Amino acid sequence: MDDASDINEELLVYLKEVSIDKSKKVIISCSHEQFKVCTQILPESNLAASFIRPFDVHDIVKSLQTFSNDQTATQSAESILVVDDDVAYLKMINRWLKDVYKIYCVNSGMQAITWLAKNKCDLILLDYKMPIVSGAEVYRMLQSEPATKDIPVMFLTGKNDRNTISEVLSLKPQKYILKSIGHEELLATLANFFA
Structure with missing residues (x-):
């Protein structure tokens, strides 16, 4: 997906419902334009992380490690x-x-x-x-x-x-x-x- 018109809005609505029903956070990777469209459907409060393209894989790994550590800390x-x-x-x-x-x-x-x-x-x-x-x-x-x-x-x-x-x-x-x-x-x- 390279522009906002490529976004599957039905999928975003589904992800929003699942994230609410199952108390799960969503990680998205997209362009700036796509991010604007995504967050109109999927609130940022439901996002664990977002990676705006182009991105560095090392940044993703660090973010995922931090997220994993945070999840462990907040479980109690x-x-x-x-x-x-x-x-x-x-x-x-x-x-x-x-x-x-x-x-x-x-x-x-x-x-x-x-x-x-x-x-x-x-x-x-x-x-x-x-x-x-x-x-x-x-x-x-x-x-x-x-x-x-x-x-x-x-x-x-x-x-x-x-x-x-x-x-x-x-x-x-x-x-x-x-x-x-x-x-x-x-x-x-x-x-x-x-x-």
Whole structure:
């Protein structure tokens, strides 16, 4: 494949679904143009690595060794499912947390339900306001299922007005986190939770 028109979009959709369902990361090798197209379908948070052509084979070997070592180190780490329809926010949270926790990202409530049917996690960071199926609806679904009712949920919200906060708190989540939270404060909040 030398240009973006050579990309098999069906394959990318399949890889995205498999990476979400099986909690696996994808490694891609492509041109700059192809990378732009690929990441419109397959979020960067689902990528273990990407190699832009032309590339040096030694760089690939080093990256794969680093990835393998990182996988070994994070196998004992706590796992967090992040659910948010804002892909840019998912990427940022993934970048902030991936060195400390096993992070899984999905961009809709239904993807979260599908993922949780096949996988387990120690905590869910759930966007409160999402289209189609809201965070509140996802939370109620999780609470109604024996397999997921005990998974702690922290709501993510971009609004800090009294009505939104009281709506969130009425559901009795583990916690609510404003999306404006900084990197260090989020790490401290999660470290406190897992302590």
